[in-house]
Amino acid sequence: MIRVDNIKKTFPGANSPAVDQVTFNVNEGNICVFVGPSGCGKTTILRMINRLIEPDQGDIFINGKDVLEMNPATLRRTIGYVIQQIGLLPHRTIEANVALVPGLLKWPRDKTRQRVLELLEMVGLRPGEVGHKYPHQLSGGQMQRVGVARALAADPPIMLMDEPFGAVDPIVRIRLQDEFLRLQQTFKKTICFVTHDINEAIKMGDYLVIVNQGRIVQMGTPIEVLTSPADDFVLRLLGDDRGVKILDLTRSGSLMESFQAPPKTSAGINGCIVQAIQPVKIALEMMMKNNSDQVGVCSGDKIVGILTWNSIKAHINRVSGDGP
Amino acid sequence: MNFYGFILDNTGLVLEYTLNHISLVAVVLFFSLILWIAVGLVISRYDRIAGTIISLGSIVFCIPSISLFGFFMSVPGLGLGRRTATLVLVIYAMMPLVRSVYMGIKSVDPSVIDAGKGMGMTGLQILFKIQVPMAWPMVFAGIRVTVVLITGIATMATFIGEKNLGRLIHQGITRGNADMIIAGAVIVSLIALAIDYIMGRIEKKITSPGLRFEAGK
Ligand SMILES: Nc1ncnc2c1ncn2[C@@H]1O[C@H](COP(=O)(O)OP(=O)(O)OP(=O)(O)O)[C@@H](O)[C@H]1O
Numbered sequence: 001m002i003r004v005d006n007i008k009k010t011f012p013g014a015n016s017p018a019v020d021q022v023t024f025n026v027n028e029g030n031i032c033v034f035v036g037p038s039g040c041g042k043t044t045i046l047r048m049i050n051r052l053i054e055p056d057q058g059d060i061f062i063n064g065k066d067v068l069e070m071n072p073a074t075l076r077r078t079i080g081y082v083i084q085q086i087g088l089l090p091h092r093t094i095e096a097n098v099a100l101v102p103g104l105l106k107w108p109r110d111k112t113r114q115r116v117l118e119l120l121e122m123v124g125l126r127p128g129e130v131g132h133k134y135p136h137q138l139s140g141g142q143m144q145r146v147g148v149a150r151a152l153a154a155d156p157p158i159m160l161m162d163e164p165f166g167a168v169d170p171i172v173r174i175r176l177q178d179e180f181l182r183l184q185q186t187f188k189k190t191i192c193f194v195t196h197d198i199n200e201a202i203k204m205g206d207y208l209v210i211v212n213q214g215r216i217v218q219m220g221t222p223i224e225v226l227t228s229p230a231d232d233f234v235l236r237l238l239g240d241d242r243g244v245k246i247l248d249l250t251r252s253g254s255l256m257e258s259f260q261a262p263p264k265t266s267a268g269i270n271g272c273i274v275q276a277i278q279p280v281k282i283a284l285e286m287m288m289k290n291n292s293d294q295v296g297v298c299s300g301d302k303i304v305g306i307l308t309w310n311s312i313k314a315h316i317n318r319v320s321g322d323g324p
Numbered sequence: 325m326n327f328y329g330f331i332l333d334n335t336g337l338v339l340e341y342t343l344n345h346i347s348l349v350a351v352v353l354f355f356s357l358i359l360w361i362a363v364g365l366v367i368s369r370y371d372r373i374a375g376t377i378i379s380l381g382s383i384v385f386c387i388p389s390i391s392l393f394g395f396f397m398s399v400p401g402l403g404l405g406r407r408t409a410t411l412v413l414v415i416y417a418m419m420p421l422v423r424s425v426y427m428g429i430k431s432v433d434p435s436v437i438d439a440g441k442g443m444g445m446t447g448l449q450i451l452f453k454i455q456v457p458m459a460w461p462m463v464f465a466g467i468r469v470t471v472v473l474i475t476g477i478a479t480m481a482t483f484i485g486e487k488n489l490g491r492l493i494h495q496g497i498t499r500g501n502a503d504m505i506i507a508g509a510v511i512v513s514l515i516a517l518a519i520d521y522i523m524g525r526i527e528k529k530i531t532s533p534g535l536r537f538e539a540g541k
C-alpha cells in the first residue's frame with residue numbers, strides 16, 4: 001500500500017541528513033509504528049509521505065503511484081493527518097474543525113453534518129456538548145480526540161498519526177489507545193503512527209520501524225524486535241523489562257503443556273484460570289495471586305493444558321538469551 | 325462664554341464643517357481599507373518586498389502632515405481641495421494598516437497553518453480561511469488606530485481648502501477665540517470616538533468567538 005524507497009532529506013543548513021537511507025513498506029490494514037528518540041527524524045519521514053516535505057532523493061509510492069507526481073493538495077485530502085501539535089483552527093467550532101476536509105472535498109452539507117456527529121461520537125465526545133465549542137474551551141485530551149476525528153473525517157484509507165496521544169496523561173493515553181485499537185478493528189486503515197514511547201509502539205504496532213539519527217536501525221513485528229534486538233540502542237530502547245513485555249505478547253496457549261486427553265480430575269490445577277488466548281503475563285499474575293507455580297489453561301470452558309512457572313522461565317531464557 | 329454656547333450660536337456652520345469632516349474621513353477610510361489591506365495581504369506572501377514596503381510606510385508617516393499637504397497641493401492636477409486631502413490622508417493610513425495586516429497574518433500560529441496544509445488546503449484557502457480570520461483582531465486594532473489618526477490629521481486639510489472642523493480650530497487660533505478652538509477639538513474627538521465605537525461593534529461581529537480570548541476580551 002505504501003512503499004518508501006531509500007529516501008533522504010537534508011534540511012538547508014544542517015550538517016547531517018535528518019533522514020537517510022530509509023526504506024520500508026506498510027501493508028494494507030496495518031499499523032506501522034515509527035519509534036525512536038526525539039529528533040531522530042520520525043516526523044520528517046511522516047511528512048514526506050504526504051509531501052509536506054519533499055525528499056532530496058528516493059521514491060514514495062502509494063498504491064503503486066508515485067506521490068511526487070500527484071497534486072499535493074489532492075494527495076493530502078486522501079490521507080488523514082494527525083499533526084504532532086494538534087493544530088485545531090482556533091477560530092472555528094469543533095464541528096467546523098472536523099468538517100474541514102469534507103468541506104474541501106465539497107461534500108453536501110447534510111452528509112458532512114451527519115458524518116461530523118458520527119465521528120465526534122466515535123472518538124468519545126458528546127456532539128451536543130462540545131460541537132459548538134471552540135478549541136480553547138477543550139481539555140488537551142479532548143483536543144487530541146478532535147484531531148483524530150478531523151483526520152478520519154473523509155474516511156481516508158491512509159492515516160498519518162504523529163504522536164496522536166502525546167499531550168495527555170498516561171491514564172487518558174491508555175484509554176485513547178484502547179479506543180483507537182477497537183476502532184481500527186473495523187476500520188482496517190493503513191496507518192503510519194509515530195511515537196517515542198516504546199510501550200505505545202509495542203501496543204499499537206503490527207510492525208515496528210525503529211529509527212535513530214535519521215536511519216532505520218531495525219524493523220519487524222513487536223515480538224521479533226523484542227526477542228532479537230539488533231543492537232545495544234534497540235536493547236536500551238526496549239528497557240529493562242523486555243522479558244515481561246515478551247510475556248505480554250505471548251499467548252498462554254503457546255507455552256502450555258497440552259493434555260492428550262482431558263484429565264478426569266483437575267488435581268493441583270485449581271480448574272480453569274486463564275484462557276489460551278490470554279497473554280502469559282495474565283497467567284503469571286494468577287500464579288502470584290493463587291500462590292502456586294502452575295495454572296490451568298482453557299479454551300472456552302474446556303481445560304486444554306497446564307502452564308508452569310518453569311516453562312515460562314525456560315521460554316524467557318530461550319528467546320531473550322539472558323539465561324544460562 | 326463657553327464652547328457649548330458657541331456651537332448653539334453657530335449651528336449651521338458647525339454642522340456643515342462636521343459633515344464635511346465626517347465625509348472626508350469616510351472617503352479616506354474607504355480607499356485606505358481597500359488599498360492597504362490588499363497591499364498587506366500581498367506582502368504577507370512575498371517576504372522579500374515586505375520589509376521595503378513597511379519601511380516606506382514608516383518613512384512617509386514621519387513627514388509632517390502640513391508639508392505633505394503642501395507638497396501634493398503643488399502637484400499639477402491635484403491642487404487645492406478634496407482630491408489632495410484624500411490622497412495625503414490615504415498615504416498616512418498606510419503605515420498603521422499595512423503593518424497591522426502584515427503582522428496579523430504573520431502572527432498566526434504556524435502549527436495551525438501546517439494543519440491546514442496537511443489537510444489539503446491550497447495556499448489561497450489557507451490565506452482566506454485561516455490567516456485572514458485569525459488576523460482580524462490585530463487588523464482591527466490597526467483600523468481603529470487609523471480612524472483616530474485620520475480624524476485628527478484631517479483638521480490640517482483646512483489649509484488646502486477643506487471646510488471642516490480644522491477651520492474652527494484654525495480660525496479660533498487666529499482670532500484668539502478659545503471656545504471656537506475647544507468646540508472644534510471636542511467635536512473631532514467625538515467623531516473619532518464614535519467611529520471607534522462602531523468599529524468595535526463590527527469587530528465583535530466579525531471576529532470569531534474562538535479568538536476573543538486571545539485578544540484579551
Ligand atoms: N523544517 C525544518 N528545518 C530544519 N530542520 C528541521 C526541520 N524539521 C526538522 N528538522 C530537524 O530534523 C531532525 C529531525 O526532526 P523531526 O522533527 O523529524 O524529529 P522527530 O523524530 O519527529 O522528533 P520529536 O520526537 O521530537 O518530534 C531534527 O534534528 C530537527 O532539528
Ligand SMILES: [Mg+2]
Pocket residue numbers: 042043044084162
Ligand atoms: Mg516529531
